[in-house]
Each structure stands twice: as C-alpha cells, then as structure tokens.
Amino acid sequence: MIKNINMPKKCKFILNEWKKTLNLTNYEKKKFETLLNQLDFQINKLEKKELQISVYGRVGVGKSSLLNALIEKQVFKTDIINGNTKKIKSYKWGKVFKSLNKIELIDSPGIDEINKHKREEEINFNYLLDTDLILFVIDSDITRIELDSIEKLLKQNKPILIVLNRCDQWNERETKLIISSITKKLSFYKQKVEIALVASSPREAKIKLDGTVRSYQKSPKIDFLKSELQDIIDQSGELLLCINSLRLADQFYKLLKENRLLKKKEAAQSLIGKYAAFKASGVAINPFLMVDLFAGIGCDSALVIQLSQLYGLEVGGSAARELVKKLSLQNSLLGGVQIGIQITLNFLKHILILASPLTGGLSLAPATPVAIAQAALAIHATKRIGRHAAYKFLISTNRKDGRPRLMLDYLLRKNTDLRIMLGDFRFLASKSNKNKKHLLP
Structure with missing residues (x-):
C-alpha cells in the first residue's frame, strides 16, 4: 500500500490544474454543467475528507437492516414486506475513523424494485456512483441480475465489498457451497474476492408452552463486517475519495472527447x-x-x-x-x-x-x-x-489532458492489496469503445 499522506491535496491540485487546461467552450460548459457540478462536489468531499458508503442490492436482501445493525440504531425503516426503501436515505455515522472527518451511510432502493420507472432507476444509479464505497448485499447464491449490476459498477471503477447476509440460515457445509458458487461466478474478476458474512437481523424460532411457535429477534452478527470496514476505511479512506474524484473526471473527459468528435x-x-x-x-x-x-x-x-x-x-x-x-x-x-x-x-x-x-x-x-x-x-x-x-x-490518454486517468491507473496499480473489488477492467471498457465508431470521420 502506498502512503496516502497529503494524497487528497495532491489529487485536488491535479484535478483543478487539469480543468484549466481543457479550454472548454461556453457550449461545453453548458452541456456538461451537471457533470461539472458533480465533479466540484467530489473535489469538495475530497478536501473535507467526507466519505460516503452506500448499500446496494436486490429488493428484500436486508440492506436497511444491515445499516441499522452497523449504527446500532433503528434509523432506516425495515419491514417484512420486500422493497420498503422507496427513496435514497442517508445518515451520518458517529463512528470515528483515522484521517476522515465524516462518514455518511446511504440506503438505496432495490435493483429490481417493482414499478420503478426507468428514469428514476437511472437517477438512483447515478447517485450510487457518486458514493465512494458500495456494500453490495446478497442473501444467497449470486443471481444473474446481481452479476450484471456488479459488472456495470466495475466498469465505472466503483469499489465494492460483497456482503452475504442471512448467513445464520445455513450450516457450515451449506455456507461453503454458497461461497464457492459465488466465487466461481465472479471468476471474471481474476483476483481473490473478499466476502463478508453477516446476519443483520437474525431470528430464532421457539416453541411456547401452549405449543405455538414464535420468532424472536436476536442480536446482529456483523462483527467481521465492522472489522473489515474499520480496516478498509482507516487504511484506504482517502484513497477511495481520490478514486471517486478521478473516476468522475475521467468519465467527464471521455464524454467531452466523444462530443468533440461528433461535433x-x-x-x-x-x-x-x-x-x-x-x-x-x-x-x-x-x-x-x-x-x-x-x-x-x-x-x-x-x-x-x-x-x-x-x-x-x-x-x-x-x-x-x-x-x-x-x-x-x-x-x-x-x-x-x-x-x-x-x-x-x-x-x-x-x-x-x-x-x-x-x-x-x-x-x-x-x-x-x-x-x-x-x-x-x-x-x-x-x-x-x-x-x-x-x-x-x-x-487514448496523454500526459496533459489525461492526467485523471493516468493518476487513477497509478493508484490502482500501487494498491492491488485492497480488500475490495475495484474495477480496472480495460477489457470491459474496450467493448463500449467499439460501439463509438459512429463518432469517427
């Protein structure tokens, strides 16, 4: 792991100097106004050392209960009915971490939310991309829709920690089989995948004296996840902020180039x-x-x-x-x-x-x-x-205009020991490049 001393300051300086060299026209400033505002927001987060962590996954996998277990409060609404979270919600985590001033936890609607409009889904996903670390929650063997979502996030260089919820429902042998299957389906990642086992809202069935069976709430089992998050944030919190800012800058530069080629x-x-x-x-x-x-x-x-x-x-x-x-x-x-x-x-x-x-x-x-x-x-x-x-x-990327991509590549190469999935997938990006031939003369 490279030393992260003054990394936010260096990253912020590079991004601000890079923006000056782009020589944007008034048309480009107006066209990309939203994206430029997002970039300014990320640079501001970087300067203030404020990290955002979001949960993401299918409907009903226990995202809200997982956040409640982490903060040890019933802040995010939960229910036995799937899909209780309809809108994005956030909460400032009071836990103290090294080198960071604020941690914000964000709950998001499920991937396959019923009756969700495409536009609303796109807004939720774009908001998710602005966050710095994603806890991708599953509650069984990984599905096709989850694999597609993970691949989509990795294309955007999003840091992901896989969280397998409801592990209290399986015995040791069943747990090993599920983890083995998940790891096999994620083999395209080509690196070891870290999976945090949790039971965010475990329940225990007990027979009463009258013969009826009642289900009782038990204490969450999330100690491993808490420990992982503590280590990841303490060691790489500032790095995650840098990655997200550079990712957004690189995304903006790609769109800028596409617009210029087409125009x-x-x-x-x-x-x-x-x-x-x-x-x-x-x-x-x-x-x-x-x-x-x-x-x-x-x-x-x-x-x-x-x-x-x-x-x-x-x-x-x-x-x-x-x-x-x-x-x-x-x-x-x-x-x-x-x-x-x-x-x-x-x-x-x-x-x-x-x-x-x-x-x-x-x-x-x-x-x-x-x-x-x-x-x-x-x-x-x-x-x-x-x-x-x-x-x-x-x-292509040159040393002047492509500094965000060059620095992002450098950070990813020097931090290969991160205990998260991080999408440095050039082979995935190359597929989308092939669909840009209409921009060429």
Whole structure:
C-alpha cells in the first residue's frame, strides 16, 4: 500500500490544474454543467475528507437492516414486506475513523424494485456512483441480475465489498457451497474476492408452552463486517475519495472527447479529404517509391496534428509521428500486402516511363492506370489513417489532458492489496469503445 499522506491535496491540485487546461467552450460548459457540478462536489468531499458508503442490492436482501445493525440504531425503516426503501436515505455515522472527518451511510432502493420507472432507476444509479464505497448485499447464491449490476459498477471503477447476509440460515457445509458458487461466478474478476458474512437481523424460532411457535429477534452478527470496514476505511479512506474524484473526471473527459468528435465529424471528413487528394496527386506524379513513402509519412503527420487541433485534443509533433507510425503499420501502408502492391505498381510505372523514348511515348499510356491505382491506394490509406487517428484520440490518454486517468491507473496499480473489488477492467471498457465508431470521420 502506498502512503496516502497529503494524497487528497495532491489529487485536488491535479484535478483543478487539469480543468484549466481543457479550454472548454461556453457550449461545453453548458452541456456538461451537471457533470461539472458533480465533479466540484467530489473535489469538495475530497478536501473535507467526507466519505460516503452506500448499500446496494436486490429488493428484500436486508440492506436497511444491515445499516441499522452497523449504527446500532433503528434509523432506516425495515419491514417484512420486500422493497420498503422507496427513496435514497442517508445518515451520518458517529463512528470515528483515522484521517476522515465524516462518514455518511446511504440506503438505496432495490435493483429490481417493482414499478420503478426507468428514469428514476437511472437517477438512483447515478447517485450510487457518486458514493465512494458500495456494500453490495446478497442473501444467497449470486443471481444473474446481481452479476450484471456488479459488472456495470466495475466498469465505472466503483469499489465494492460483497456482503452475504442471512448467513445464520445455513450450516457450515451449506455456507461453503454458497461461497464457492459465488466465487466461481465472479471468476471474471481474476483476483481473490473478499466476502463478508453477516446476519443483520437474525431470528430464532421457539416453541411456547401452549405449543405455538414464535420468532424472536436476536442480536446482529456483523462483527467481521465492522472489522473489515474499520480496516478498509482507516487504511484506504482517502484513497477511495481520490478514486471517486478521478473516476468522475475521467468519465467527464471521455464524454467531452466523444462530443468533440461528433461535433467536428464533418469538418474532420473534409480535412481528411483534402490531405487524401494532395497525397494522391503527389504519388501519381512522382516515380520514386521512397520519396512517396517519406512524403506520405510527413503528410500523415501533418494530418494527425491538424485533426488534434480541430478536436481541441492536443498531440505534439513527435507524438503525432509515433501515432502515424503505429497507424501505418496497422493499415499495412508500410508493411504487408499493400507495400508489395506499391512496389510492383511503382516499378511497372517507372519501367513504362523509361521506355517512352524507345516506344515513341506509347508506353506512357499504360502508366496512367498504374498511377491511378497508386493514387487510389494513397487515398484509401489516408482515409484510414484519419479514421484511426480519431479513434486514438477517443480512447487514448496523454500526459496533459489525461492526467485523471493516468493518476487513477497509478493508484490502482500501487494498491492491488485492497480488500475490495475495484474495477480496472480495460477489457470491459474496450467493448463500449467499439460501439463509438459512429463518432469517427
């Protein structure tokens, strides 16, 4: 675990400096006003060292009773009828933790709440994302809807602690089988999953003298969870605040890039078309392959820089050349089949041009379609480079504009021993990136 001394101050400084470099337009400030306010709220929490912990899970798994057991008060309403929590409720936890000034516990409606409107569900989920640690409560073997919700939260880099409630209902063997099944279904996480066993509102059946059976409330069994929370918050409370602030900043930056790519799509297409035409005419006229290749690299580098300026996503000259090099290799302009085609066409064109004095200029006629073929290849390659460059702007992170993502990655790499599930799932994010192709020129 890295030392968290002054981490909130460092994180806050980086975020505030990063916001200044974005050069947001008035349109962008208005469009993303809600998200920017959320980010300011998170930075304020970071500065004040105020942590929010929420419970989440299906209807009737005992979320409210779990919170009541933690604070040792009947603050959150419970009932034998499932789905008692209809609105988000919060309570300031009086327990003292190291390095933090305030802990807020938040109760939320169930995932599968009956008659819940989609808009209301979205609002509740977004509120959940603002919290810094999620106690994901289940009361049996994990279900498909719970797995989907966990995956959705992990995509957002949300810290999750799995809480298995009502463990008093099973014997030791049954408990082991349930935990084994849960762990197997969460195997996509690829790390050991910590599961806290609790009984937030256990009851015991007793037979009365008249033969009737009554159920009596017993003391909650949550000592292990209390101990886990104490350790997690004491050791990583400030880190969780940093992660949440950086997560939101990274989310905002992704949406900003998507908006800029979409808004500038037509202008980008026009710019790529101009460079394609310029490169095609040069390739068709010039008989020397190496000149074509080096001129093409220079042209593509200029295109990438122009695109970066158009989108307002800066890329320096050396970074642009490196990007072009990678893109050129990817689309096989400088490697594979296409380079072979270029060499063959160029060699054939060169022979036909040299032979023109001997043929009275007749050999120049066949050279024309060869030049046209080369020009077509140049246009195709330039368009692909422009499209790939835009895609790289969408998914890549540079040192200046992508500081929240870079710092978030650093914190996650240096804190692999956290006893929570924390979503650093690039393979999950890549799936959503593939659905963004409509943003590309």
